[in-house]
Each structure stands twice: as C-alpha cells, then as structure tokens.
Amino acid sequence: STRSRCQPDYYVQQCHITDTPSTYQSASTSSEKQEWRKAMKSEMKSLEDNDVWDLVNLPSGRKIVGSKWVFKKKIGPNGTVERFKARLVAQGYTQKFGTDYDETFCPVVRQESLRTILALSAKFDLKLHQVDVTTAFLNGSLKEEVFMRQPEGFECPGSENLVCKLKKSIYGLKQSPRCWNTTLDQYLKRCSFTQSKADPCIYFKDAGGENPCYIGVYVDDIIIAAKLDHQIQQVKDSLSQQFELKDLGQLKYFLGMSISRNVESGHILINQPAYIKRILEVFGMQDCKSVSTPISNTSKLEKSSVEDECIDQHKYQSAIGSLLYLAVCTRPDISYAVSTLAKFTLKPNNKHWTALKRIFRYLQGTKTLGLKYSRNSEISGIVGYSDADWAGDVAERRSTSGYMFLFNGGPISWKSQRQKCVALSTAEAEYVALSSAAQESIWLTQLLSELTRASETPMVIHEDNQSTIAMARNPQYHGRAKHIEIKHHFIRDQVANGTIELVYCPSSQMIADMLTKGLNCDSLIYLRTQSGMFDNVK
Numbered sequence: 001s002t003r004s005r006c007q008p009d010y011y012v013q014q015c016h017i018t019d020t021p022s023t024y025q026s027a028s029t030s031s032e033k034q035e036w037r038k039a040m041k042s043e044m045k046s047l048e049d050n051d052v053w054d055l056v057n058l059p060s061g062r063k064i065v066g067s068k069w070v071f072k073k074k075i076g077p078n079g080t081v082e083r084f085k086a087r088l089v090a091q092g093y094t095q096k097f098g099t100d101y102d103e104t105f106c107p108v109v110r111q112e113s114l115r116t117i118l119a120l121s122a123k124f125d126l127k128l129h130q131v132d133v134t135t136a137f138l139n140g141s142l143k144e145e146v147f148m149r150q151p152e153g154f155e156c157p158g159s160e161n162l163v164c165k166l167k168k169s170i171y172g173l174k175q176s177p178r179c180w181n182t183t184l185d186q187y188l189k190r191c192s193f194t195q196s197k198a199d200p201c202i203y204f205k206d207a208g209g210e211n212p213c214y215i216g217v218y219v220d221d222i223i224i225a226a227k228l229d230h231q232i233q234q235v236k237d238s239l240s241q242q243f244e245l246k247d248l249g250q251l252k253y254f255l256g257m258s259i260s261r262n263v264e265s266g267h268i269l270i271n272q273p274a275y276i277k278r279i280l281e282v283f284g285m286q287d288c289k290s291v292s293t294p295i296s297n298t299s300k301l302e303k304s305s306v307e308d309e310c311i312d313q314h315k316y317q318s319a320i321g322s323l324l325y326l327a328v329c330t331r332p333d334i335s336y337a338v339s340t341l342a343k344f345t346l347k348p349n350n351k352h353w354t355a356l357k358r359i360f361r362y363l364q365g366t367k368t369l370g371l372k373y374s375r376n377s378e379i380s381g382i383v384g385y386s387d388a389d390w391a392g393d394v395a396e397r398r399s400t401s402g403y404m405f406l407f408n409g410g411p412i413s414w415k416s417q418r419q420k421c422v423a424l425s426t427a428e429a430e431y432v433a434l435s436s437a438a439q440e441s442i443w444l445t446q447l448l449s450e451l452t453r454a455s456e457t458p459m460v461i462h463e464d465n466q467s468t469i470a471m472a473r474n475p476q477y478h479g480r481a482k483h484i485e486i487k488h489h490f491i492r493d494q495v496a497n498g499t500i501e502l503v504y505c506p507s508s509q510m511i512a513d514m515l516t517k518g519l520n521c522d523s524l525i526y527l528r529t530q531s532g533m534f535d536n537v538k
Helices: 009-018 024-029 033-049 111-124 176-190 229-242 273-282 313-329 332-344 350-364 426-452 466-473 486-497 511-515 521-530
Strands: 053-056 067-075 081-090 127-133 163-166 202-205 213-218 221-226 245-250 257-261 268-271 370-373 383-389 400-407 410-418 459-463 500-504
Touching: 024 033, 024 067, 033 067, 033 081, 111 127, 111 213, 111 221, 111 268, 111 370, 111 410, 111 426, 127 229, 176 213, 202 426, 213 229, 221 229, 229 245, 257 273, 273 313, 273 350, 313 332, 313 350, 332 350, 332 400, 332 410, 332 511, 332 521, 370 410, 383 426, 383 511, 400 426, 400 511, 410 426, 410 511, 426 459, 426 466, 426 486, 426 500, 459 466, 466 486, 466 500, 486 500, 511 521
Parallel strands: 383 459, 459 500
Antiparallel strands: 053 163, 067 081, 127 221, 127 245, 202 213, 213 221, 257 268, 268 370, 383 400, 400 410
C-alpha cells in the first residue's frame, strides 16, 4: 500500500508520557542514553554472573533464536520514574515445539488469594513485606538445547559468528516462567513451606498456629506475611542464600496497587490512584469533570448498526483492557460497567465511547477509593452475596450474574458476568447466578481452611429471591425448573450437604446489586460503603 501510515493518537500520547525506547538504536541515541547504557551493562553483568550461556558454533540443521533488548521505566506509587531497566530477551516466537520447548504453563497468585492474605494480615495483625528476585528466570535450568543470537551492542570481539548455547531459562523463552516457578517451588518446599492446594502460588507455615507465615508469589515478586519480624527476616535470609534478592521492605506498592496501613486501627487499604491517574492521562481525560456513577441506570447500549459511525477499534480495546485490570484488582464498583462495554470491542461506535468516557469521569472523582480490611470485623468468616438482573441484555435477552464475598470488612472476590443461557424468569436467573457463586464459595472455603485451619462451613450466601431459595433447598416448582441445565443444580447439592447456607436478604441491602445493573448515585454509594470500599485507611 502507498497510503501514509501513522500511529493512532492514543499510542502517541502514551509514548510521550513514558518516552521509552523500543529498540537498541533508539536507546543509544535518546537523551537518556547514559541511563539506558548503564541499565544494559547491569543486565549483562547479571547474565555473566549466572553463567547463562556458552559461545559455540551453531550445529548443522539447528535454527537460531533471535535476541532483543527491552527497555522500561519502573514507575513508583507516586507516578515518578524510580529506575531505568533493560532486559535482554530471547525472541521465543521463533521456537519450535518439541525441539526447543515442551511444557510452558506457569501459575501466578490469584488476586482473590492476594486479597485474602491482606485480609488475614489485618485480622491477625501480621506484618507485610515484599522482596523482588533479581533476574529470576536466570535461576531456572533448561532441559532443551536452545541457541540464541548474541545481544546487540555486546557481541564478543572476534567471535561475532558464534551463537549463545543457553544453559539457563533466559527471559523471552516460552518455557522460562515454568522453569523459574519449578525452581522456586522446590526451594520453598525444602524450607518447610507447604504449598496450597487451592492456589499453587500460596505457601504457608504454622497455619492456624500462634505465629503463621504466608508467602504469595507473582513471578519474581514475593509477598511475605508473618507475625514476627524475625520470621520475615528468616525467610529473606533463606531466599537470599539461593537467589539474588532486592529487599523492598514493608509492602506498599504491588502490581500497580498501593497498600497502606493504619498502625493504630490495624486497617489495611488497597487502591490504585497512580494507575488511575496514568490511564486518564493516556486517554486524554486528565482534565475531565467527574460524575457520580460509572454507567447510566436508564439508557441501554446496543451493537453498532450500519448507520452508526464507528471509532478506532484499537483505542477502544486498549481503554477496556486498562479498565478491566482496575476492575479485577481493586474496583468492583466499575465491574458491571466495564463488562458491559467490553461486549462492543469488535465494532465500537461513538455511543460506546461516550459511555466508556463516563467510567473515566467516574474514576476522576474516586481516584483514592479502594478496599479496606479491618482488624476487628463485626462478622467473622466469609460472607457471600449473589444477585442477577433478569434479561438485562437488550440484544440477546440474557441475564447478568453477580456475586461478592466479604472477609474482615472488605471484598476479597467478586464477578459480574453475562449468563450463557437465556433465563425464562427472575427466579431462574437468580438460580443460575447462585450456582456460580456456590462454586466460588467452595474454593474460598478450601483456601481459608488451609491458611487458618478453621472450618468455614457452612458458608453463608445472601440471596434476595425467595423462589430461588426455595428451589435450592427443595426440588420445588418442577414444571418451571425441569429445563434448567444439570450443572446449575450444583447449588441444591451443596445446600443439602450443609456446605452452603442460604439467607434471605432484602433487595435494598443486596451488595451484589451493583454488579448486575447501573444504579443511581445514592444506591451506589450505600452499597459500595456496605461492601467495604473507602477512600481512607482510618
């Protein structure tokens, strides 16, 4: 094509904000070339210290994997640049399955598990610390023979024709995360930690005892929660004997989330003000006026028609992706709005973009809003709420399921999702939503029983539909329920076994209501406050 090409506006804005080079040449000629050169030398030293490769001639019949420099500025909780980081990565997309790699799956700690640890830390007054494993992937040993091109700008003089035969799982290889996770898992088990069956990235010692210790692993970021200082130091010392660590001290910033703690009350608050500020700037909404709700409670959005003017699809998808991470981590109050707008990513129009900008405007006025966990909660154990909005989808007439589970005053798990089947009544929609909530409650019960050695059965789930409660307790209304898929009767089995206890809750107090529909300002503020969402840690 001969047409002129240019980057979309949102990409240009993002590049202007981060100003991060994408190639070795651009880093070498940028105004910050000294910082980037220093970062690259530091990376090469780590590779040499870990004895990552040997320089050899490429064997006949073997293909070479490319290498590339990746640059990034590490942003702190206040939005400023903390350090420059350069990473040498292998171009793993050129690897061949069966020859260069086999298994690739690697788990990371679930957000629900992470929030459960924070809630337990507030309840038992546990100290929270964080460590970062420097060049974590270089600690994993490769089983396969992989040959990589020498790093650009650091070719060995006189041996430019040689290639790197990798001995360690360098970043970029498809199997590297798995190799690192296997190495860390084996070492933690040798240190007498027990791996959780509910979440393989959670490890614990003395669960249910006087001095419990928990570890959460997200690739190379590790959270340590323990009762005593010497326990935390012992874990750090043990890890530092095997891996090169960067001690980040008390847990304050993790995966884009700010974690603050009130020493007197013991409350813990997690929010994402810096992340919100950054995405507002990326999409040019930093000066927008705020609104009181993330989505209108009156208008209904529909798919684009032939007459509608469509907008930049990539810009819309990028905005949805940014908001999804926020909704998953700390903001259940925007979950319904984001999941609703995510249905139109294939062909968005101006109405969809206006509705999406409304979420940004809502975030503008609630940057510091987050989840708060209390030391002395009025309710012990996990409590669930399940709700559904019958036939809320105008196009397909499907219902929306929503559930939320609270622990120590704050939410640890929630979901807002359109149902896969068309419900014939409100009771049926609520029944399907309740079955989904029951599955999550079983998992949360297993996780908490491992971490505290305390039984959480039966778990209480609040429901605001009496017919749904009756169907779950007894095989009533057979004529109205005989067509419901068998998998949804899972809730009936759990109620009969005593695993779950259903409690009626008036619709006005149904916390999960904000996950199924748009609400007015007063209702939204009331429900998010009842769910444990606040903007301070007092």
